[in-house]
Amino acid sequence: MIGCIADDYTGGTDVAAGLRRCGLRTVLLFGVPGPSVALPPDCDAVVVALKTRTIPAADAIEQSRRVQRWLGRHGAGQVYFKYCSTFDSTDDGNIGPVTDALLDQAGSPMTLICPASPEHGRTVYQGHLFVNGVLLSESPMRDHPLTPMKDPDLVRVLSRQTPHRVGLLPLDVIRTGDVSAHLEQLRADGIRHVVVDATQDDDLIAVVAAVADLPVLTGGAGLAGALAASRARSRAHQRRRPVTGPGIVLAGSCSAATLQQVAHARAVFPSYRLDPAVTPEPGQLLHQAETWLEKHLGDTPVLIYSSAQPEQRVAGAAELLEHTLGTLARTAVWLGARRIVVAGGETSGAVVNALGIDAVEVTDEADRGVPWCRTAGTPPLELLLKSGNFGRPDLLVRSMEEV
Numbered sequence: 001m002i003g004c005i006a007d008d009y010t011g012g013t014d015v016a017a018g019l020r021r022c023g024l025r026t027v028l029l030f031g032v033p034g035p036s037v038a039l040p041p042d043c044d045a046v047v048v049a050l051k052t053r054t055i056p057a058a059d060a061i062e063q064s065r066r067v068q069r070w071l072g073r074h075g076a077g078q079v080y081f082k083y084c085s086t087f088d089s090t091d092d093g094n095i096g097p098v099t100d101a102l103l104d105q106a107g108s109p110m111t112l113i114c115p116a117s118p119e120h121g122r123t124v125y126q127g128h129l130f131v132n133g134v135l136l137s138e139s140p141m142r143d144h145p146l147t148p149m150k151d152p153d154l155v156r157v158l159s160r161q162t163p164h165r166v167g168l169l170p171l172d173v174i175r176t177g178d179v180s181a182h183l184e185q186l187r188a189d190g191i192r193h194v195v196v197d198a199t200q201d202d203d204l205i206a207v208v209a210a211v212a213d214l215p216v217l218t219g220g221a222g223l224a225g226a227l228a229a230s231r232a233r234s235r236a237h238q239r240r241r242p243v244t245g246p247g248i249v250l251a252g253s254c255s256a257a258t259l260q261q262v263a264h265a266r267a268v269f270p271s272y273r274l275d276p277a278v279t280p281e282p283g284q285l286l287h288q289a290e291t292w293l294e295k296h297l298g299d300t301p302v303l304i305y306s307s308a309q310p311e312q313r314v315a316g317a318a319e320l321l322e323h324t325l326g327t328l329a330r331t332a333v334w335l336g337a338r339r340i341v342v343a344g345g346e347t348s349g350a351v352v353n354a355l356g357i358d359a360v361e362v363t364d365e366a367d368r369g370v371p372w373c374r375t376a377g378t379p380p381l382e383l384l385l386k387s388g389n390f391g392r393p394d395l396l397v398r399s400m401e402e403v
């Protein structure tokens, strides 16, 4: 069985979609699994999504290690740590510290660092990360509200997050050399973290073939997908049966793709903007939005968003907005909402936690890496947890039409 630990909830849906696409029966859990969580006997992969991307490193380590132990007890021989394909992190972590902790616990000397996900336009060359052909530091990720990425050199970025040595698996070795021999040499040289170049899915497939013996692998959904492809199954997935009931879109992501999608959705749905610059008092911010929601939620889907261009954002408002959007999700369900679309990983974490959801069934993808998820409760809820930069411009609108 493949076991994954994702550092945010949309990262969890992204990697779960990739595993499911290869025919693996995949279970997605939110938070450190409690004693009552049981896996189905025919489960090929389990993804445990945490909300550890931006919390203090010590907490992220503690939660990730608990999940690693839980996955080990449930039969996962190899554990995959999934972080963002744009390497979202700061000099304090959490990619380096969590990876080191997982390696220590597994007693492993080495792992791969592979955010490259060519299908999402994330490529790595000479250790430098590109987003749709643009260096990471020149992409909109440089203005991210929580993890601004201003350095594209992953060897340098990771070296600031770990006391261990960081090396490179270059593209020419992957294409024409001997990957196993190169890794063996790096290991002998005392390198613990190996940044992987990759510009095509085939590069990832070539790499996976050489690392079957590493107990910990790390990266984006791309390498996890290559791992799944190497263990592909031909399980037939049931088509998703739509859930009926009012729909709501909650957007807290300020990523470029989300801003476009929100602009598109605002032209179609009744919409409400949460703006802490106008209403800084938390109680009032929530109360006004709830009043609007009570009036508008019904047959027509609605949109509530805080997504804003860099110059319109309010510094230090991230937690307040996450909390407000989480509470609004709970209010919406109480008012009858059954289909909930969320834009943004941290925002999805806040919403899923506010709704008390700890497990979902992953079903069809609305866009690449954006699967529908269904809760088991009565009545079931249908969730679409969208990574900030994923999806076509009409995704939010389409998500409310697809039945």
Ligand SMILES: Nc1ncnc2c1ncn2[C@@H]1O[C@H](COP(=O)(O)OP(=O)(O)OP(=O)(O)O)[C@@H](O)[C@H]1O
Pocket (backbone or CB within 6 Å): 008, 010, 011, 084, 144, 145, 146, 252, 253, 254, 255, 258, 306, 307, 308, 312, 313, 314, 315, 316, 317, 318, 319, 321, 322, 343, 344, 345, 346, 347, 348, 386, 387, 388, 389
């Ligand atoms: N107007 C705003 N001003 C300041 N911060 C904001 C504003 N709107 C949203 N935020 C915060 O920005 C952060 C966006 O992170 P989130 O993970 O939700 O989106 P993302 O990074 O685009 O998504 P992903 O992690 O999936 O790539 C959240 O903490 C959110 O509360």
Ligand SMILES: O=C(O)[C@@H](O)C(=O)CO
Pocket (backbone or CB within 6 Å): 008, 010, 011, 012, 014, 015, 083, 084, 085, 086, 220, 221, 345, 387, 388
């Ligand atoms: O890897 C990605 O880009 C996404 O799955 C993600 O982690 C966004 O939060």
